[in-house]
Amino acid sequence: MSNAPTPSVPTMRDVAAAAGVSKALVSIVFRGAPGASDETRARVFAAAEQIGYRTNRTASLLALRRNKHIGLTMRVRNAFHAELVEGLQAAADEVDYRLVLGTVTANHDERHAVETLLEFRCEALILLGSTLTRAGLQELAATRPVVLVGRRVSLDNLDIVRSADDRGMEAVVDHLVSLGHRRIVHIAGGPGAIAADRRRGYIRAMRRHGLTEHTRILTGGASEADGWRAAEELERGEQPTAITAFNDHCALGAVDRLTRSGTSVPEAVSVTGYDNSFVAQLAAVDLTSVSQEPAVQAQWAIQAAVDRLEGRRTQPAQVVLEPRLVVRGSTAPPLGT
Amino acid sequence: MSNAPTPSVPTMRDVAAAAGVSKALVSIVFRGAPGASDETRARVFAAAEQIGYRTNRTASLLALRRNKHIGLTMRVRNAFHAELVEGLQAAADEVDYRLVLGTVTANHDERHAVETLLEFRCEALILLGSTLTRAGLQELAATRPVVLVGRRVSLDNLDIVRSADDRGMEAVVDHLVSLGHRRIVHIAGGPGAIAADRRRGYIRAMRRHGLTEHTRILTGGASEADGWRAAEELERGEQPTAITAFNDHCALGAVDRLTRSGTSVPEAVSVTGYDNSFVAQLAAVDLTSVSQEPAVQAQWAIQAAVDRLEGRRTQPAQVVLEPRLVVRGSTAPPLGT
DNA sequence: CGAGGTGACTAGACCGGTCTAGTAGACCGG
DNA sequence: CCGGTCTACTAGACCGGTCTAGTCACCTCG
Numbered sequence: 001m002s003n004a005p006t007p008s009v010p011t012m013r014d015v016a017a018a019a020g021v022s023k024a025l026v027s028i029v030f031r032g033a034p035g036a037s038d039e040t041r042a043r044v045f046a047a048a049e050q051i052g053y054r055t056n057r058t059a060s061l062l063a064l065r066r067n068k069h070i071g072l073t074m075r076v077r078n079a080f081h082a083e084l085v086e087g088l089q090a091a092a093d094e095v096d097y098r099l100v101l102g103t104v105t106a107n108h109d110e111r112h113a114v115e116t117l118l119e120f121r122c123e124a125l126i127l128l129g130s131t132l133t134r135a136g137l138q139e140l141a142a143t144r145p146v147v148l149v150g151r152r153v154s155l156d157n158l159d160i161v162r163s164a165d166d167r168g169m170e171a172v173v174d175h176l177v178s179l180g181h182r183r184i185v186h187i188a189g190g191p192g193a194i195a196a197d198r199r200r201g202y203i204r205a206m207r208r209h210g211l212t213e214h215t216r217i218l219t220g221g222a223s224e225a226d227g228w229r230a231a232e233e234l235e236r237g238e239q240p241t242a243i244t245a246f247n248d249h250c251a252l253g254a255v256d257r258l259t260r261s262g263t264s265v266p267e268a269v270s271v272t273g274y275d276n277s278f279v280a281q282l283a284a285v286d287l288t289s290v291s292q293e294p295a296v297q298a299q300w301a302i303q304a305a306v307d308r309l310e311g312r313r314t315q316p317a318q319v320v321l322e323p324r325l326v327v328r329g330s331t332a333p334p335l336g337t
Numbered sequence: 338m339s340n341a342p343t344p345s346v347p348t349m350r351d352v353a354a355a356a357g358v359s360k361a362l363v364s365i366v367f368r369g370a371p372g373a374s375d376e377t378r379a380r381v382f383a384a385a386e387q388i389g390y391r392t393n394r395t396a397s398l399l400a401l402r403r404n405k406h407i408g409l410t411m412r413v414r415n416a417f418h419a420e421l422v423e424g425l426q427a428a429a430d431e432v433d434y435r436l437v438l439g440t441v442t443a444n445h446d447e448r449h450a451v452e453t454l455l456e457f458r459c460e461a462l463i464l465l466g467s468t469l470t471r472a473g474l475q476e477l478a479a480t481r482p483v484v485l486v487g488r489r490v491s492l493d494n495l496d497i498v499r500s501a502d503d504r505g506m507e508a509v510v511d512h513l514v515s516l517g518h519r520r521i522v523h524i525a526g527g528p529g530a531i532a533a534d535r536r537r538g539y540i541r542a543m544r545r546h547g548l549t550e551h552t553r554i555l556t557g558g559a560s561e562a563d564g565w566r567a568a569e570e571l572e573r574g575e576q577p578t579a580i581t582a583f584n585d586h587c588a589l590g591a592v593d594r595l596t597r598s599g600t601s602v603p604e605a606v607s608v609t610g611y612d613n614s615f616v617a618q619l620a621a622v623d624l625t626s627v628s629q630e631p632a633v634q635a636q637w638a639i640q641a642a643v644d645r646l647e648g649r650r651t652q653p654a655q656v657v658l659e660p661r662l663v664v665r666g667s668t669a670p671p672l673g674t
Numbered sequence: 675c676g677a678g679g680t681g682a683c684t685a686g687a688c689c690g691g692t693c694t695a696g697t698a699g700a701c702c703g704g
Numbered sequence: 705c706c707g708g709t710c711t712a713c714t715a716g717a718c719c720g721g722t723c724t725a726g727t728c729a730c731c732t733c734g
Contacts, residue, residue, distance in 0.1 A: 011689090012690065022715075023691085023715095024714060057691095058399045058690080059691035060692075061395045061719095062396050062691070062720065062721085063718075063719055065719065065720095067395055079414075082414070082419055083413065085413070098437070101422075101426050103422075119391075121391075224622070264597075358683075358684085360720090368722085370723095392720090395720080396689090397722075399690065399719090399720080399722090400689055400721045400722040
């Protein structure tokens with residue numbers, strides 16, 4: 001069986017010899033290309049199995065003149081991005097692509113990260129929550145497939161995957177109203193299309209429920225500190241019975257402030273977040289939130305990039321997912337019901 | 338200048354032609370290998386610059402019979418791991434290696450993740466907070482370089498990078514004592530070498546300060562829920578003036594519980610975490626903690642793996658870093674001082 | 675002056691796949 | 705019976721680097 005001194009890993013040549021066919025045929029079989037009989041395929045696979053052959057990706061990529069690298073920019077500190085990456089990684093593995101991470105940090109901005117990814121000759125780019133300018137994106141997308149995750153922008157040469165933020169926030173308001181709330185305020189996320197969408201969803205839902213007069217929007221942001229400040233501001237003026245925050249972090253800051261100043265959640269006031277991040281799920285936090293279905297978004301993003309790369313599509317694609325409300329302990333009926 | 342219809346990316350052959358030398362010489366120059374005069378090197382680089390040449394990594398790796406992949410297992414939900422990954426990524430780029438991520442999740446355990454990385458033919462493995470058995474590690478390390486980050490284990494065929502957890506916890510106690518605290522309790526992290534080290538550091542420091550009689554250790558864990566439970570237990574019996582928790586998450590859970598039951602931090606009780614994670618740094622949290630210097634650990638881990646791969650070392654290496662205390666607002670002098 | 679050494683450089687095999695151009699044989703219709 | 709088509713298969717060039725085994729000019733020294 002092993003009379004050859006073969007110390008290294010087996011190659012196609014070895015499989016060919018073992019199966020009594022040519023190297024080219026083994027290649028055909030392993031690529032699933034047409035041009036081999038079923039009988040032969042089985043024999044080749046058996047021989048490969050026998051000697052423990054696995055195709056050498058490097059050699060394959062060289063011959064194909066490709067590298068199957070997908071560049072990915074993300075913020076490490078962003079728990080939602082971390083969750084997306086998990087899904088992206090799995091989806092990329094599935095279709096035999098490699099992810100090259102480009103992390104955006106304080107001293108390494110998005111432009112720089114993208115630059116690095118291009119140095120690596122990434123064939124496509126997936127940008128999580130990009131803040132690049134329209135012009136910058138346009139230019140990038142002219143070179144290679146670009147998929148934007150979680151950002152809305154009207155450009156016709158790139159693909160977009162996001163979830164319907166307006167409808168997500170509407171679902172939150174619907175939930176609160178169904179619990180009996182009427183004085184519901186919104187802590188907004190600042191400028192940016194996503195924050196605008198969530199704000200709009202809030203306004204629309206309030207109107208739909210005939211609560212326009214109770215509509216109240218506070219300046220907030222994406223961080224705990226922003227939520228904290230907004231909650232502080234809330235202490236002046238009429239108290240709401242429920243607060244919808246731009247995201248989980250913001251909600252957490254608000255909860256923190258409220259709790260410390262003696263307002264209990266959810267007894268005195270209900271609070272909701274957005275993103276359904278890890279932190280919202282923690283027992284000690286238990287925050288009602290909205291899931292953006294990161295795994296599904298990841299799946300779509302990879303799909304979009306690969307479809308472009310393999311020429312299965314040339315038209316821009318835009319996928320808008322339906323967000324999912326996740327009810328937890330931070331929301332309850334208002335006092336006196 | 339461009340009379341050739343060259344539509345594709347330039348190769349070594351093109352550079353060779355442009356510089357009037359052989360392909361082999363260009364290779365020598367780009368690898369920084371000996372065998373070319375300074376004058377020629379300059380000419381080759383100039384020619385390459387001129388035509389925009391970049392070496393094709395795939396071809397290079399094929400010829401070298403390598404892939405320069407380093408496999409990495411991590412927990413996505415772990416903020417400290419996220420921070421480590423950032424550093425690892427940067428360090429790997431620096432030495433021209435690629436990181437292949439294997440995420441450990443609920444339905445994809447560490448064994449499985451490692452399996453996947455091996456499928457990818459990773460040349461070395463870096464395991465963050467591995468929970469594999471000694472036997473499992475031993476077996477893995479017999480095949481290829483393995484670097485353990487943040488786990489202590491006595492095996493002589495792998496490299497270890499960690500920080501001195503005992504001394505980190507000692508620094509915490511020293512800090513609290515210097516503020517005037519004497520009744521200092523510790524919420525432990527459960528079994529495992531790291532938790533044991535931190536516990537030991539606490540005990541040792543307490544003894545050193547002559548506070549052995551105040552030594553008190555509560556059962557805790559690594560999560561918010563664990564900290565919450567421990568704080569709850571604390572409400573029975575004598576109240577301490579300071580609490581040292583196993584890590585930031587655990588500390589957070591404790592703070593949450595304390596605050597909700599009317600005990601203010603840091604006025605009534607000081608609380609410390611460990612890891613100096615993102616969450617500890619948040620304005621709304623502002624937790625005194627201990628940094629494990631993730632960037633430095635990352636640097637060492639990559640170094641260790643690459644040194645092994647490039648044959649610069651065959652003996653096992655163990656790096657123990659000095660942790661760094663980060664004082665924030667969750668610690669203050671005890672009441673009545 | 676010739677043997678031997680050294681530094682600069684080159685031709686061409688090689689890494690392990692993919693793929694084009696081609697062969698051999700089976701089948702088929704006229 | 706013969707040209708044409710189809711299927712199964714193969715030889716060998718090729719991808720873009722690395723590297724071995726050279727060649728050649730020049731220097732050194734007995």
